[in-house]
Amino acid sequence: MFKWLDPYAKPQVLFATLLWWQRWLMPLAIVVLLIGTIWGLGFTPADYQQGDSYRIIHVHVPSAIWSMGVYAWMAIAAFIALVWQVKTAQWAIGAMAPIGAVYTLIALFTGAAWGKPMWGTWWVWDARLTSELILLFLFLGVMALQNAFADRQTGDKAAAVLAVVGVVNLPIIHFSVEWWNTLHQGATITKFAKPSMDPSMLWPLLICILGFALLFGALTCLRLRTAILQHEAHRPWVRQYVEEQQHARV
Amino acid sequence: MSHVAVFRATLKRELKLLARQKADWVNPLLFFIIILTLFPLGVGAKPNLLREIAPGVIWIAALLSVLLGAERQFRQDYRDGVLEQLVAARAPLLGYSLAKIAAGWISSGLPLILVSPLLALFLGLSAEALLAVVLTLLLGTPLLSLLSALGAALTLSADKGGILLALVILPLYIPLLIFASAAVEQAGFGLNYQAQLAVLAAMLCVASALVPIAVQKALKLNVG
Numbered sequence: 001m002f003k004w005l006d007p008y009a010k011p012q013v014l015f016a017t018l019l020w021w022q023r024w025l026m027p028l029a030i031v032v033l034l035i036g037t038i039w040g041l042g043f044t045p046a047d048y049q050q051g052d053s054y055r056i057i058h059v060h061v062p063s064a065i066w067s068m069g070v071y072a073w074m075a076i077a078a079f080i081a082l083v084w085q086v087k088t089a090q091w092a093i094g095a096m097a098p099i100g101a102v103y104t105l106i107a108l109f110t111g112a113a114w115g116k117p118m119w120g121t122w123w124v125w126d127a128r129l130t131s132e133l134i135l136l137f138l139f140l141g142v143m144a145l146q147n148a149f150a151d152r153q154t155g156d157k158a159a160a161v162l163a164v165v166g167v168v169n170l171p172i173i174h175f176s177v178e179w180w181n182t183l184h185q186g187a188t189i190t191k192f193a194k195p196s197m198d199p200s201m202l203w204p205l206l207i208c209i210l211g212f213a214l215l216f217g218a219l220t221c222l223r224l225r226t227a228i229l230q231h232e233a234h235r236p237w238v239r240q241y242v243e244e245q246q247h248a249r250v
Numbered sequence: 251m252s253h254v255a256v257f258r259a260t261l262k263r264e265l266k267l268l269a270r271q272k273a274d275w276v277n278p279l280l281f282f283i284i285i286l287t288l289f290p291l292g293v294g295a296k297p298n299l300l301r302e303i304a305p306g307v308i309w310i311a312a313l314l315s316v317l318l319g320a321e322r323q324f325r326q327d328y329r330d331g332v333l334e335q336l337v338a339a340r341a342p343l344l345g346y347s348l349a350k351i352a353a354g355w356i357s358s359g360l361p362l363i364l365v366s367p368l369l370a371l372f373l374g375l376s377a378e379a380l381l382a383v384v385l386t387l388l389l390g391t392p393l394l395s396l397l398s399a400l401g402a403a404l405t406l407s408a409d410k411g412g413i414l415l416a417l418v419i420l421p422l423y424i425p426l427l428i429f430a431s432a433a434v435e436q437a438g439f440g441l442n443y444q445a446q447l448a449v450l451a452a453m454l455c456v457a458s459a460l461v462p463i464a465v466q467k468a469l470k471l472n473v474g
Contacts, residue, residue: 082467137421144417148408157471158404162418165400165464169422172453176425180432 009086011228012237018228022221029214036211040204047201056114058205062212064107067135070100070216074142075167078160088224090156091231093163094146095223099216101139108132127178134173138166152231256345264353274319275357282315282362286372297374304373305434306427308383312362313394313423319358320398321405321415323350324469328406337473347465351399359391375438382437386430389450396461397422403468425453 007013040058047054074096081089111129112122123129142159149155232238268274289307290300327333336346366387370380401419408414433446 134421134424137417141418141421144414145404145408148405148410148414150409151407154407154471158408158468161464161468161471162404165422168460169425172425173421176428176449180428 009084009088011088011232012235014088015225015228015241018221018225022218022225025214025218025221029211029218032207032214033211036204036207040201040208044201044204045198050118053114053117056110057201058208060107060110060114061205062209063103063110064132065209066212066216067100067104067107067132069213070096070103071135071138071163071167071170073220074100075163078163078167081157081160082164087231088228090153090160091227092220092224093142093159094156095220095227097139097143097146097159099219099223101136101143103212103216104132104136104139108136127174127180130177131174134177135170138170142166253342253345253348256342257349260346260349261352264349265356268353268357274322275361278315278319278358279361279365281318282311283365283368285311285314286369290372300373301375301379301438304369304375304379305383305431305438307373308366308369308434309386309390309427309431312387312391313420313427315362316358316391316394316398317401317416317419319354320402320419321412323354323399323402324406325402328472333469333473337470343466343469344462347399347403347462347469351395351462351465354399355392355395359387359395362391363387378440379434379438382434382443385447386433386450389447389454390426390430393426393450393454393457394423396457400461400465400468403465403472406469406472426450429453 008017037058041055044055046052074093077089077092077096080086081093108129111132115124116122142162145162146155146159149158229238229241286307289303293299293303324333336343363384366383367380369375369383370377375383397419398415401415401422404418405415429446429449433443433450436443436446
């Protein structure tokens with residue numbers, strides 16, 4: 001497997017591969033997200049309890065799922081960067097962290113906007129909400145650490161260590177927060193049994209989840225390509241590429 | 251040189267430095283006491299209220315005062331080239347890291363435990379709650395020292411150390427804060443808090459096995 005994967009550690013090869021992937025993923029992500037949101041927001045039946053306001057689920061749930069998913073991918077990249085010293089994996093951490101942070105912010109914001117009409121409050125110190133907020137801090141920590149060094153490579157490596165430490169700590173944080181919540185407040189609004197979704201609502205949600213995943217992939221390709229260009233700016237192939245781009249534009 | 255020899259030599263040197271530079275362990279302690287003084291002034295001195303918020307207040311003060319001392323932990327050795335020499339000589343950094351963490355605990359964790367009976371007076375804690383405070387501090391402050399050493403090692407050569415260290419490390423403190431203050435709270439109600447202590451002990455075991463390796467890695471990448 002390593003023989004097969006090894007060429008992709010080379011920035012130039014990876015750059016071309018990412019370009020190919022990005023060309024497919026970006027339009028696909030846009031189409032899937034459009035289908036999912038239009039279906040979810042416009043054509044699904046209203047909820048019998050929550051009326052139309054439940055429709056925010058089509059943005060809230062996918063972003064919440066993928067905020068964690070992005071962290072997992074970032075930690076995998078960090079692990080690869082630390083163990084096999086792959087430079088491009090280090091850069092991938094920086095490419096993914098802001099995407100994850102924005103997904104987390106979207107999840108928190110849509111959650112608050114949903115919570116206001118349903119629970120009557122913008123924010124409760126519920127276990128899930130708190131975990132999500134801490135996840136945002138972890139993302140911000142990784143981003144801040146990566147940009148804090150005069151030597152960019154040190155920043156990349158430090159961020160890799162922090163991402164791996166964070167992923168070890170994340171389950172501990174998650175369970176302790178859950179435990180803390182049950183200790184402090186007994187029955188909360190979120191405790192009622194989860195109603196199973198009707199297929200007519202479930203399908204657009206699944207499509208939106210897929211759309212967020214595709215968008216994450218496309219944005220990662222884009223950001224990682226930018227990172228490769230920045231890090232390899234002194235290499236001949238980058239100069240050649242930039243010149244080609246300029247010629248194409250003229 | 252073996253790990254043990256490096257550990258001993260570093261610890262001896264650190265203790266000597268602590269004995270000479272008293273500010274290194276006096277300042278975090280004063281900071282701790284001052285935060286605890288500020289809380290009754292800020293939220294009001296009603297004994298019931300103080301007793302209720304005491305577990306959280308004590309632990310937040312402990313977190314912050316350990317964090318205060320953390321930034322300087324490796325900085326001196328980094329600036330004057332000790333770390334560079336250690337890396338260049340291929341000396342075992344693990345022993346060095348462990349000695350640094352131990353010295354960090356002695357300078358910023360141990361004084362908090364020793365001063366904790368004072369808290370009982372300040373915040374009106376019962377004897378049971380005080381015992382819980384001492385026990386959780388005993389288990390928790392080494393964990394704080396481990397994690398803050400990791401933060402200090404990661405941000406060692408960063409341009410803006412202080413606030414970055416807090417941003418990186420404070421989220422990792424959250425489980426500790428939750429379980430430690432829960433233990434003290436339970437003790438205040440006269441309930442059993444062995445479960446929380448067991449969890450704290452487990453976290454300490456895991457952290458003391460894994461964190462020094464991460465610290466070593468972080469030190470190397472800042473120097474190399």
